[in-house]
Amino acid sequence: xxxxxRIRNEKQAIIDGLKKRQIDATQTLEQILVLDTExxxxxxxxxxxxxxxxxxxxEIGDLFKSGKSGEAxxxxxxxxxxxxxxxxxxxKVEELEHQIQGLLYxxxxxxxxxxKNGRDAADNEIVFSHGQGPVFSFVAHPHWDLAKKYxxxxxxxxxxxxxxxxxxxxxxxxxxxxxxxxxFLDEAQHAGYEEFISPHMVNxxxxxxxxxxxxxxxxxxxxxxxxxxxxxxxxxxxxxxxxDVLLPDPxxxxxxxxxxxxxxxxxxxYGKDVRGLNRLHQFDKVEIVRIENPQxxxxxxxxxxxxxxxxxxxxxLEFRILRLCGGDMGFASAMTYDFEVYSAAQEKWLEVSxxxxxxxxxxxxxxxxxxxxxxxxxxxxxxxxxxxxxxRIVAAxxxxxxxxxxxxxxxxxxxxxxxDTIS
RNA sequence: GGUGGGAUGGGUGAGAGGCUGAAACCAACAGUUUGCUAAACUGUCGUACGGGUAACUGUACCGCGGGUUCGAAUCCCGCUCCCACCGCCA
Numbered sequence: 446x447x448x449x450x451r452i453r454n455e456k457q458a459i460i461d462g463l464k465k466r467q468i469d470a471t472q473t474l475e476q477i478l479v480l481d482t483e484x485x486x487x488x489x490x491x492x493x494x495x496x497x498x499x500x501x502x503x504e505i506g507d508l509f510k511s512g513k514s515g516e517a518x519x520x521x522x523x524x525x526x527x528x529x530x531x532x533x534x535x536x537k538v539e540e541l542e543h544q545i546q547g548l549l550y551x552x553x554x555x556x557x558x559x560x561k562n563g564r565d566a567a568d569n570e571i572v573f574s575h576g577q578g579p580v581f582s583f584v585a586h587p588h589w590d591l592a593k594k595y596x597x598x599x600x601x602x603x604x605x606x607x608x609x610x611x612x613x614x615x616x617x618x619x620x621x622x623x624x625x626x627x628x629f630l631d632e633a634q635h636a637g638y639e640e641f642i643s644p645h646m647v648n649x650x651x652x653x654x655x656x657x658x659x660x661x662x663x664x665x666x667x668x669x670x671x672x673x674x675x676x677x678x679x680x681x682x683x684x685x686x687x688x689d690v691l692l693p694d695p696x697x698x699x700x701x702x703x704x705x706x707x708x709x710x711x712x713x714x715y716g717k718d719v720r721g722l723n724r725l726h727q728f729d730k731v732e733i734v735r736i737e738n739p740q741x742x743x744x745x746x747x748x749x750x751x752x753x754x755x756x757x758x759x760x761x762l763e764f765r766i767l768r769l770c771g772g773d774m775g776f777a778s779a780m781t782y783d784f785e786v787y788s789a790a791q792e793k794w795l796e797v798s799x800x801x802x803x804x805x806x807x808x809x810x811x812x813x814x815x816x817x818x819x820x821x822x823x824x825x826x827x828x829x830x831x832x833x834x835x836x837r838i839v840a841a842x843x844x845x846x847x848x849x850x851x852x853x854x855x856x857x858x859x860x861x862x863x864x865d866t867i868s
Numbered sequence: 869g870g871u872g873g874g875a876u877g878g879g880u881g882a883g884a885g886g887c888u889g890a891a892a893c894c895a896a897c898a899g900u901u902u903g904c905u906a907a908a909c910u911g912u913c914g915u916a917c918g919g920g921u922a923a924c925u926g927u928a929c930c931g932c933g934g935g936u937u938c939g940a941a942u943c944c945c946g947c948u949c950c951c952a953c954c955g956c957c958a
Contacts, residue, residue: 488918492927502939506886521938691915693878
């Protein structure tokens with residue numbers, strides 16, 4: 446959520462920024478400012494009336510104590526008038542707050558200066574690429590065929606037990622899954638991230654804190670009996686650790702990581718994009734999350750990207766990094782880099798990581814602040830990234846490391862899997 | 869699921885209609901003393917929002933939401949959460 450202060454001070458900059466998302470916020474912002482002026486006016490009168498009745502109440506108390514109940518009762522009549530206008534104003538102020546809040550919720554984050562104006566994925570910029578995919582001398586199979594051939598993943602069983610998008614991993618497929626999780630977590634720990642095992646369900650306040658609620662609730666699985674939501678990513682529980690937190694010192698850098706399954710309803714997805722592991726309702730992911738002083742955000746983002754790069758290089762996958770254009774970025778993000786690995790058999794790029802900075806957009810909702818050098822409260826910055834999401838990594842590993850009669854396990858994973866080939 | 873107890877500032881914890889934005893203690897911060905450390909002493913020390921260049925100032929907040937009252941941390945109603953014991957269960 447954007448800060449009202451920022452809207453008051455930099456309206457035009459926000460309008461210009463949101464244009465990169467193909468959004469014209471002029472009207473909304475002007476509406477907000479009108480309501481805000483109105484709110485401040487009413488708030489001031491409300492405060493003044495409250496001050497007056499506080500004073501009267503004190504006088505009345507003093508009069509009663511010194512036995513002048515006649516005068517006291519006279520004053521009481523005066524307070525009756527104040528009371529009615531006080532409650533009217535209070536309603537007005539609350540109503541205005543709701544209206545402003547409602548409008549603020551509709552505004553996405555303002556893109557960083559580096560973010561390009563654009564409509565969709567076609568306008569994203571490739572900022573880095575690395576590696577070279579395999580060249581096959583045989584007919585390369587897509588991962589869903591390989592998974593079946595080597596009995597690694599059973600999609601049909603998942604359909605039977607739960608539904609589409611909830612696969613079973615079995616045998617070496619399951620072991621590979623566990624190996625990747627351990628590898629990613631170990632790498633994150635070496636990079637200084639503290640590991641957490643978090644709840645897989647969160648309450649409503651947490652959903653609002655990181656921006657999934659109120660607008661995107663259709664994307665999450667909901668448990669009405671207890672009013673819980675299944676987490677769509679570890680970002681939600683990890684970042685919400687810091688909801689309503691005021692860090693006492695400006696020198697902080699909080700680095701967390703965690704493995705969780707992620708649950709996404711993916712309403713509206715269909716077609717070849719959802720084939721096999723490409724899009725699931727439940728998948729595994731190791732997430733890295735950082736809470737930073739605004740001064741360190743740029744460096745932190747850089748470090749996170751280097752971390753993810755390192756993982757992909759160690760796995761020996763061809764990949765590229767995209768800086769998303771305004772139109773393709775998530776609602777809460779100020780800047781996002783997507784990592785895509787090349788799937789040689791499907792002949793397409795698969796998104797395996799998304800690293801974003803949110804600046805104060807989440808912390809404003811979370812009320813996540815720190816005391817700066819002048820002892821003033823300031824909103825902290827939040828960042829997060831996948832490091833990494835498993836299914837498409839598995840897809841790419843199977844497809845790129847197939848030899849025709851077996852699948853090679855990359856060397857870095859072998860200590861974790863305990864085997865070096867799948868056949 | 870049953871029964872009972874609780875929720876006050878960073879922590880412990882008083883307060884039981886006006887003298888309480890809140891005692892006291894601890895922690896923290898600044899200073900004095902000190903060869904250094906420790907100790908002692910002095911002072912500062914909640915958050916949010918509004919107004920003001922600022923010093924400052926107004927309002928709100930004692931789990932949350934209502935109510936009674938001229939006046940509520942304190943009384944009444946509803947809710948949430950926490951703790952303890954019992955039952956059940958991994």
